[in-house]
Amino acid sequence: MPHRLEAMSGDHKMGKKRNSKVIAAEISATRENLTNTVSDLNRYVKPMNLVTRGMGLGSSFFVTEKGNLKVERIIAAAAAGLGLIGIFSRSRKD
Numbered sequence: 001m002p003h004r005l006e007a008m009s010g011d012h013k014m015g016k017k018r019n020s021k022v023i024a025a026e027i028s029a030t031r032e033n034l035t036n037t038v039s040d041l042n043r044y045v046k047p048m049n050l051v052t053r054g055m056g057l058g059s060s061f062f063v064t065e066k067g068n069l070k071v072e073r074i075i076a077a078a079a080a081g082l083g084l085i086g087i088f089s090r091s092r093k094d
Contacts, residue, residue: 043049062070
């Protein structure tokens with residue numbers, strides 16, 4: 001298993017002499033990679049993007065790729081919802 005610092009340090013070997021230009025280039029490349037990663041994460045967690053992904057997941061559960069409704073899933077979800085309403089209303093009476 002490679003040393004932790006060796007794994008983090010890219011493609012050069014530990015103990016290999018590097019000059020300041022190589023180190024500066026590695027820092028610059030790492031900074032750009034980090035900037036791109038943070039930018040990607042920022043786009044991924046934007047509220048509108050989260051809503052869009054959520055809507056896609058929800059609609060694909062109830063609609064086929066051709067746009068037809070998955071009736072059995074709609075009925076199952078409705079039955080589960082009614083069951084939960086019945087359980088909660090019954091527990092409030094007690």
